[in-house]
Amino acid sequence: MASNSTPSEIKLEIVPQHIAIIMDGNGRWATKRGLPRLAGHRAGTENLRRVIRACVEFNVKYLTIYAFSTENWARPVDEVEGLMHILEEVIDKELDELDKEGVQLKHIGRLEQLSSTLRKKVERSIEVTKDNNRLTLCIAWNYGGRDEIVHAIQNMIKDGIKPDQVNDALVSKYLFTAGIPDPDLIIRTSGEMRISNFLIWQGSYSEWYFTQTLWPDFDREELFKALIVFNQRDRRYGRLSECAEEDENNAG
Ligand code: IPE
Numbered sequence: 544m545a546s547n548s549t550p551s552e553i554k555l556e557i558v559p560q561h562i563a564i565i566m567d568g569n570g571r572w573a574t575k576r577g578l579p580r581l582a583g584h585r586a587g588t589e590n591l592r593r594v595i596r597a598c599v600e601f602n603v604k605y606l607t608i609y610a611f612s613t614e615n616w617a618r619p620v621d622e623v624e625g626l627m628h629i630l631e632e633v634i635d636k637e638l639d640e641l642d643k644e645g646v647q648l649k650h651i652g653r654l655e656q657l658s659s660t661l662r663k664k665v666e667r668s669i670e671v672t673k674d675n676n677r678l679t680l681c682i683a684w685n686y687g688g689r690d691e692i693v694h695a696i697q698n699m700i701k702d703g704i705k706p707d708q709v710n711d712a713l714v715s716k717y718l719f720t721a722g723i724p725d726p727d728l729i730i731r732t733s734g735e736m737r738i739s740n741f742l743i744w745q746g747s748y749s750e751w752y753f754t755q756t757l758w759p760d761f762d763r764e765e766l767f768k769a770l771i772v773f774n775q776r777d778r779r780y781g782r783l784s785e786c787a788e789e790d791e792n793n794a795g
């Protein structure tokens with residue numbers, strides 16, 4: 544792994560195909576500096592550019608970011624409106640650049656509750672970037688893991704699915720994440736150690752990485768540290784190490 548600031552002797556044997564991030568700590572980052580919370584959300588958004596670049600550099604194929612949860616509607620109206628505005632601005636300002644860099648945008652969650660302007664912008668950005676394949680950036684906005692499962696069950700019933708047709712693979716197909724591999728690594732910044740309704744189905748065998756670092760400060764080096772820790776993990780999937788290794792060797 545050649546790079547300017549990463550020690551050259553460190554090599555990553557395995558790069559996770561899919562990293563998901565709970566980008567937490569924007570509010571505390573701002574409060575620590577005597578700034579309004581929205582300044583923290585802006586700093587967090589700028590940081591996202593850096594992390595997207597780092598993912599492209601490290602050859603990560605999927606990055607899912609938790610940016611607005613179904614529970615975040617319960618925040619003060621000003622903050623909710625500010626966050627919606629930031630998403631709109633990001634699409635306006637960054638779409639061309641992301642498209643040029645080969646980033647494909649996807650959305651998970653419900654778009655129905657967003658303003659029609661914002662909804663259309665999100666839909667357009669998905670359409671414009673649909674053939675890109677360098678990195679898939681999946682934005683979890685108005686996303687909740689329980690809501691996703693409820694939505695999936697409702698649609699299965701609407702489609703007349705019979706009980707004996709329901710299995711793991713079918714449920715996965717009905718989730719917002721259909722077609723996206725499960726995350727290998729889930730990172731949560733800011734020291735909180737909970738799932739907060741994020742990818743509760745898909746994360747069943749993800750490796751978790753928690754850091755005290757607040758999201759606006761979680762830079763390329765911090766991501767690299769997480770990847771090093773990920774490389775030290777033994778993913779057993781309920782088996783014994785030797786069996787898991789044997790299966791991997793046979794598969795590859
Ligand atoms: C995460 O930062 C971003 C969103 C939830 C939108 P927070 O806003 O939760 O920041 P803290 O946790 O209050 O510091």
Ligand code: IPE
Nearest residue numbers: 565566567609610611612739
């Ligand atoms: C999770 O962070 C949601 C996002 C990062 C978008 P929160 O700050 O909303 O989660 P809790 O309230 O600490 O669990």
Ligand code: MG
Nearest residue numbers: 567568569570
């Ligand atoms: Mg938070």
